Amino acid sequence: MLYSTLTPSAKRQALRARLRSGELVEMPGAFNPLAARLIQDKGFGGVYVSGAVVAADLGLPDVGLTTLTEVATRTGQIARMTDLPTLVDADTGFGEAMNMARTVQTLEDAGVAGLHVEDQVNPKRCGHLDGKQVVEDATALQRVRAAVQARRDPDLLIMARTDARAVLGFGAALDRARALVDAGADAVFPEALTTPAEFEAFASALPVPVLANMTEFGKSELFTREQLADAGVAIVIYPVSLLRVAMGAAERALDALRAEGSLRSQVPGMQTRARLYELLDYAGYAAFDGSVYDFTLKEEP
Numbered sequence: 001m002l003y004s005t006l007t008p009s010a011k012r013q014a015l016r017a018r019l020r021s022g023e024l025v026e027m028p029g030a031f032n033p034l035a036a037r038l039i040q041d042k043g044f045g046g047v048y049v050s051g052a053v054v055a056a057d058l059g060l061p062d063v064g065l066t067t068l069t070e071v072a073t074r075t076g077q078i079a080r081m082t083d084l085p086t087l088v089d090a091d092t093g094f095g096e097a098m099n100m101a102r103t104v105q106t107l108e109d110a111g112v113a114g115l116h117v118e119d120q121v122n123p124k125r126c127g128h129l130d131g132k133q134v135v136e137d138a139t140a141l142q143r144v145r146a147a148v149q150a151r152r153d154p155d156l157l158i159m160a161r162t163d164a165r166a167v168l169g170f171g172a173a174l175d176r177a178r179a180l181v182d183a184g185a186d187a188v189f190p191e192a193l194t195t196p197a198e199f200e201a202f203a204s205a206l207p208v209p210v211l212a213n214m215t216e217f218g219k220s221e222l223f224t225r226e227q228l229a230d231a232g233v234a235i236v237i238y239p240v241s242l243l244r245v246a247m248g249a250a251e252r253a254l255d256a257l258r259a260e261g262s263l264r265s266q267v268p269g270m271q272t273r274a275r276l277y278e279l280l281d282y283a284g285y286a287a288f289d290g291s292v293y294d295f296t297l298k299e300e301p
């Protein structure tokens with residue numbers, strides 16, 4: 001009950017150990033704190049907090065409109081719900097060097113195990129859309145140096161994302177990734193690579209873990225965990241997937257309600273009350289103090 005049983009520092013150490021083991025870490029994106037619980041329950045290695053999802057949740061496009069406070073608040077709510085390490089999308093750091101320093105410390109306080117900062121020009125956009133731009137080398141490196149310098153916990157994973165592949169080409173993206181690692185990045189997120197061979201080239205050329213972004217409807221095909229592990233990828237994120245699944249289901253249910261006048265036909269696809277209570281650990285609360293809340297369940301159909 002009340003969730004995370006581990007300190008942020010223990011989760012950071014666990015992520016680092018897991019990365020050292022060489023085993024691929026799969027991180028579905030949690031669109032809310034409860035989803036983080038589900039991700040843990042299903043045996044995944046980490047939870048991702050997507051900038052696109054935080055924005056979409058607020059009804060905003062992913063074009064740098066969300067504020068550090070909004071992202072950090074949501075991230076803290078998600079991270080405290082799970083014992084898994086949380087990796088958060090820090091976009092471009094919400095400004096340049098000084099803002100980056102504040103961003104890192106604020107997200108560190110929110111309990112994340114790691115964060116990624118990218119080299120897009122502001123206003124940023126989804127890395128799988130056309131027309132994005134990247135900053136000069138000097139600015140990109142300064143962002144990473146500022147992030148690394150600002151962290152207080154040396155185990156906080158600072159990941160550099162480069163969007164250069166789609167803008168400057170493969171070779172330039174790899175050069176930039178090498179420079180970002182020299183600037184202190186603990187891991188690299190090469191955005192919008194197109195083939196497993198490209199992931200393999202990054203993973204073998206860089207001395208740090210490499211992340212693959214398996215976002216749907218983007219520029220990368222949806223490679224399997226085996227393909228990514230064979231390519232030497234260390235972390236895979238499914239950033240917006242659960243939001244897409246949930247919103248797809250919500251839309252179908254609303255259509256059914258319009259058409260049928262009740263949700264009866266939709267009940268078999270719903271998470272049951274019992275399963276919801278299990279995820280929320282009602283039993284733990286009742287055991288902690290039965291006088292605070294006692295509950296009984298009706299039989300599920």
Ligand SMILES: C[C@](O)(C(=O)O)[C@H](CC(=O)O)C(=O)O
Pocket residue numbers: 049050051052053062089125126127128213215216218239240
């Ligand atoms: C990973 C990403 O940065 C995110 O915010 O989740 C997005 C995902 C998406 O828009 O599909 C991205 O830029 O790839």
Ligand SMILES: [Mg+2]
Pocket residue numbers: 050051052062089091
């Ligand atoms: Mg993003």
